[in-house]
């Protein structure tokens with residue numbers, strides 16, 4: 412998008428914004444401090460989120476979807492230009508085909524994007540693959556299958572190194588569908604041994620993220636099924652291994668904010684996947700169902716990171732992991748980023764000193780008042796001000812629609828394109 416479109420859009424909305432921003436500044440003393448943190452905070456967009464997702468029942472293309480990695484980078488660059496908070500891309504191998512890593516790296520840099528965690532895939536069989544992952548990959552009873560999955564992960568590290576990525580996320584579909592199918596202990600030990608071989612290939616400055624998920628595609632046991640199992644692997648592997656929390660990967664009503672707090676205490680929270688859900692791994696837009704939970708999670712993230720002196724922007728890997736069937740994926744991502752920035756801002760505005768005193772005094776009512784006061788504060792003008800100072804659009808979604816971006820993408824790429832991925 413040309414710069415003057417953003418400038419014109421911002422000029423039109425400036426007076427209205429200034430009035431709302433001045434009001435919040437008059438109410439809160441620390442707005443500038445909050446803005447300086449928002450300016451640095453960036454979310455990674457996964458390459459698979461910019462096409463329409465599907466379900467096992469079908470997929471409905473919106474048209475104009477990216478046909479290759481270059482077009483995915485272009486789309487994420489556009490998001491970043493609009494909100495200046497989507498400055499990273501997370502690739503998935505083999506869904507993303509990297510033919511020339513030098514050129515890909517240069518293209519991303521042109522859009523001010525860097526490469527976040529690399530994602531491996533041993534949950535599907537690829538064409539020409541020797542062994543099948545039908546009964547698992549890193550856990551498999553046959554060492555040859557495990558070896559194939561180990562080598563794939565090491566190959567993903569090599570590809571990531573060439574792009575300047577510094578982390579590998581491993582999510583396994585491994586587990587069992589029926590009682591008796593697996594020896595749980597042997598499956599764990601096989602998985603651990605396989606992870607150890609991958610860990611040995613990690614460069615010194617890299618992190619390994621072990622993502623857990625309670626169920627699906629296996630429905631009886633998952634070999635990395637919860638944060639306890641992930642933490643067991645991470646502790647046994649070493650200092651470069653961390654647990655990754657995906658909001659949709661828990662059993663219903665799990666207290667995710669408590670999980671986050673304890674993982675931070677143990678220096679073992681490595682990364683985060685944002686999405687929202689009502690039932691399971693629904694992969695809906697962040698904050699669309701349970702915005703209060705998102706705020707409570709951010710409240711623990713901020714409290715836990717500050718207790719350790721962790722830099723909010725760089726201490727953890729922040730990524731959106733959502734993909735569904737019915738919205739324009741770029742509009743959906745603009746909504747997710749906005750929801751995350753709002754929850755983060757509200758968490759930054761919690762009166763932490765007052766909360767500590769109220770906790771010490773067992774003043775339960777006051778504790779709730781303090782949290783809900785922050786949650787009920789309209790912080791949209793603060794997020795908008797941070798975005799404007801970074802050169803973004805006052806209202807990214809409104810400008811995206813004004814400029815009829817989807818229509819232009821369909822004209823360029825066609826109405827029947829389907830992005831590679833799920």
Ligand SMILES: [Mn+2]
Pocket residue numbers: 622657684732
């Ligand atoms: Mn995930």
